[in-house]
Amino acid sequence: MMTHPETKTDTTAWLQAVSQMVAQLVDCDSSEKLLSVTLPDLLSSVGMASGGVVINDAGTWRCQHWTGPQVTLPTDLLEETLDRSQPTITDSWCASLIRQTSTASDSPLWVTPPKVLLLQSTKRLSLSSGSLNHMVDLLANSIRLIADSELKSKRIGQLAVVLKSSAAWLQIDDDEQLLRHIADTATQLLQCERASIFLWDKRRKKLIGRPALGIEDKALEVSDDAGVVGEVLQSGEAKIWNSVSDDESRVNRSVDRQHAFQTHSLVAVPMRGQRNEIIGVFEAINHRGRIFDAEHALVLSDLAQHAAVAIQAAGARRQLSESCDRLVRDAASDAQLIGAHPDVRQVRINADKVARTDLSVLILGKNGTGKEVLARHLHYQSDRRSGPFIAVNCAALVESLLESELFGHERGAFTDANQTRVGKFELANGGTLFLDEIGDMSPGGQAKLLRVLEEKVVVRVGGSQTIPVDVRVIAATNQPLEQMIVEKRFREDLYFRLNVVSLTLPALCDRGDDVLLLAEHFLQHFCYQIGRQAPTLTDSAKSALLSYPWPGNIRELRNTMERVCYLVTQSQITADDLSLATSPGSRLAVPSGAPLVSRRFDTPHELSESTRIFQIEHIKRAIESCGGNMTEAASLLGLHRSNLYRKMRQLGMNTSESDSESDSNSESETESDDIS
Numbered sequence: 001m002m003t004h005p006e007t008k009t010d011t012t013a014w015l016q017a018v019s020q021m022v023a024q025l026v027d028c029d030s031s032e033k034l035l036s037v038t039l040p041d042l043l044s045s046v047g048m049a050s051g052g053v054v055i056n057d058a059g060t061w062r063c064q065h066w067t068g069p070q071v072t073l074p075t076d077l078l079e080e081t082l083d084r085s086q087p088t089i090t091d092s093w094c095a096s097l098i099r100q101t102s103t104a105s106d107s108p109l110w111v112t113p114p115k116v117l118l119l120q121s122t123k124r125l126s127l128s129s130g131s132l133n134h135m136v137d138l139l140a141n142s143i144r145l146i147a148d149s150e151l152k153s154k155r156i157g158q159l160a161v162v163l164k165s166s167a168a169w170l171q172i173d174d175d176e177q178l179l180r181h182i183a184d185t186a187t188q189l190l191q192c193e194r195a196s197i198f199l200w201d202k203r204r205k206k207l208i209g210r211p212a213l214g215i216e217d218k219a220l221e222v223s224d225d226a227g228v229v230g231e232v233l234q235s236g237e238a239k240i241w242n243s244v245s246d247d248e249s250r251v252n253r254s255v256d257r258q259h260a261f262q263t264h265s266l267v268a269v270p271m272r273g274q275r276n277e278i279i280g281v282f283e284a285i286n287h288r289g290r291i292f293d294a295e296h297a298l299v300l301s302d303l304a305q306h307a308a309v310a311i312q313a314a315g316a317r318r319q320l321s322e323s324c325d326r327l328v329r330d331a332a333s334d335a336q337l338i339g340a341h342p343d344v345r346q347v348r349i350n351a352d353k354v355a356r357t358d359l360s361v362l363i364l365g366k367n368g369t370g371k372e373v374l375a376r377h378l379h380y381q382s383d384r385r386s387g388p389f390i391a392v393n394c395a396a397l398v399e400s401l402l403e404s405e406l407f408g409h410e411r412g413a414f415t416d417a418n419q420t421r422v423g424k425f426e427l428a429n430g431g432t433l434f435l436d437e438i439g440d441m442s443p444g445g446q447a448k449l450l451r452v453l454e455e456k457v458v459v460r461v462g463g464s465q466t467i468p469v470d471v472r473v474i475a476a477t478n479q480p481l482e483q484m485i486v487e488k489r490f491r492e493d494l495y496f497r498l499n500v501v502s503l504t505l506p507a508l509c510d511r512g513d514d515v516l517l518l519a520e521h522f523l524q525h526f527c528y529q530i531g532r533q534a535p536t537l538t539d540s541a542k543s544a545l546l547s548y549p550w551p552g553n554i555r556e557l558r559n560t561m562e563r564v565c566y567l568v569t570q571s572q573i574t575a576d577d578l579s580l581a582t583s584p585g586s587r588l589a590v591p592s593g594a595p596l597v598s599r600r601f602d603t604p605h606e607l608s609e610s611t612r613i614f615q616i617e618h619i620k621r622a623i624e625s626c627g628g629n630m631t632e633a634a635s636l637l638g639l640h641r642s643n644l645y646r647k648m649r650q651l652g653m654n655t656s657e658s659d660s661e662s663d664s665n666s667e668s669e670t671e672s673d674d675i676s
């Protein structure tokens with residue numbers, strides 16, 4: 001190129017051209033605009049004929065943007081410019097490399113073709129070669145900077161869509177809907193005809209395409225080594241294919257044929273799970289109008305990364321909710337309220353009516369009649385079934401511990417409070433709190449409980465923060481609460497709060513044939529547990545079961561059947577096998593030789609008094625038969641030792657001799673406690 005040595009004129013021309021270019025640069029937001037606005041002015045200000053940006057596409061140079069008359073590209077000069085990486089100036093050409101941005105991606109696919117700014121002159125220029133050099137370099141750098149910022153704002157836009165979409169995906173639980181949503185996002189973002197997610201069935205060596213867009217209600221299944229998708233799976237790398245330049249054998253045309261579709265171009269990227277393992281391939285087909293390039297692969301990879309997280313999270317959520325449902329179902333089946341007696345049926349009908357409400361329920365009934373079973377039944381029939389069921393034995397809570405047990409305490413609240421403890425109310429949040437033996441709660445405890453029930457907030461002992469609790473309370477007692485109110489032993493206001501609905505369970509001896517129904521249920525249950533065939537009950541056994549007064553109610557029947565299952569190996573159970581007349585419990589209850597059935601009806605007392613006398617006798621004999629060992633006697637009676645003491649005091653029995661065995665276990669009981 002013919003240039004002047006540097007002169008004053010040269011400097012003026014150069015300054016004019018540069019200041020014009022800078023002024024135009026300020027308003028340019030795209031490299032295309034920069035070239036179409038700046039280049040013509042620049043060319044004319046320095047007296048050049050034509051110029052533009054040329055690109056090396058797969059080894060061939062072509063004009064990407066050109067101003068002025070068309071020219072034959074000087075390929076040798078362009079190659080030399082590439083090699084030298086600095087402006088090349090000849091008699092008629094001036095070329096400067098437009099450097100690539102390195103920040104777009106570290107993907108191996110991200111190799112954008114080299115570009116050169118090329119200017120042509122047919123006459124002697126008014127610029128020195130040094131000035132021309134600077135000017136061309138300035139323009140090439142400006143093009144690069146604007147292209148960079150263009151690319152970055154495009155990436156920001158794409159990433160914003162990816163993030164917004166992925167946040168939406170995390171809310172979708174349904175698999176089909178999620179995959180469709182992901183594929184739709186890809187088709188919009190990549191402007192393509194179809195997008196499919198292929199999940200890898202490793203065991204069957206298959207890739208299952210879902211959703212197979214355009215193929216309604218069908219999953220597309222391909223071998224995991226077939227086509228470009230197979231290549232991606234095997235290599236773990238993104239692949240681009242287009243029909244114009246790439247090998248035809250790489251695409252799986254059988255899929256096209258099956259679905260009357262023609263693939264022209266595709267991009268596919270691996271989808272990786274949490275441990276970076278490949279879980280599938282994400283594919284986009286037929287870019288509308290053009291072929292896919294590295295930028296599309298990059299966007300699809302972004303989508304694939306978030307799609308994999310969403311798919312795995314949905315799977316994990318589904319598994320969790322399935323296992324939660326299973327656990328709830330198992331727990332609910334354990335809380336089956338078995339019984340066909342009209343009174344039990346009525347209780348069940350009433351229970352089912354109130355279960356779905358949040359009304360407080362008071363369950364009344366003798367020990368062992370199934371009050372906790374009924375409370376669980378209410379819980380599992382309610383909308384709170386997936387929440388916790390927490391049972392508290394109020395009789396076992398001494399006043400000093402009641403508050404901390406029910407409402408929790410903060411660390412350091414009292415001497416032994418080494419750490420913060422969550423109370424039962426908080427534990428039951430979202431579920432049901434079963435307050436068993438509510439009649440045994442101390443007056444102080446009753447007042448505190450009432451306050452929490454009214455305010456629906458708890459404050460931990462030693463804390464100041466109020467903690468809202470959403471808990472349904474079910475209380476139970478075998479005590480005459482109304483009588484206790486008269487005697488000022490139970491708060492009337494608490495009674496009305498707890499007793500919005502009351503359900504009364506009949507004693508087992510008043511349930512007729514339910515004894516047999518329950519006996520058979522327990523036989524099946526325990527025999528199943530130990531893996532043996534359940535034996536049948538002979539007539540003598542049935543009649544013994546029906547005649548026996550069952551002072552320990554269903555709990556006693558359950559214990560008897562459990563013992564039978566373990567100890568009686570024959571396939572038929574006789575009355576003798578039941579040992580109702582010889583087992584400690586029954587031996588104590590029934591004088592030897594006395595017919596079981598007559599005992600129940602010959603008594604001169606009312607049923608409640610008879611039961612009281614019977615219980616006193618029964619306990620005395622248990623203690624006797626255990627040689628005065630209260631722990632053993634309690635266990636024989638199916639009671640906790642502390643509850644045996646309490647029961648004795650309740651029955652007016654003298655506990656002073658036995659009291660010497662101080663009760664160390666009486667402080668706090670949780671859901672698993674059985675008390676009578």
Ligand SMILES: Nc1ncnc2c1ncn2[C@@H]1O[C@H](COP(=O)(O)OP(=O)(O)OP(=O)(O)O)[C@@H](O)[C@H]1O
Pocket residue numbers: 336337338339365366367368369370371372373374436478554555558674675676
């Ligand atoms: N209707 C029933 N169907 C099946 N099992 C039952 C039924 N009622 C009670 N049981 C069984 O009897 C035992 C005692 O039941 P539960 O603990 O519910 O009685 P309770 O009235 O709460 O006793 P307590 O007053 O001593 O606390 C449990 O093992 C329970 O599984």
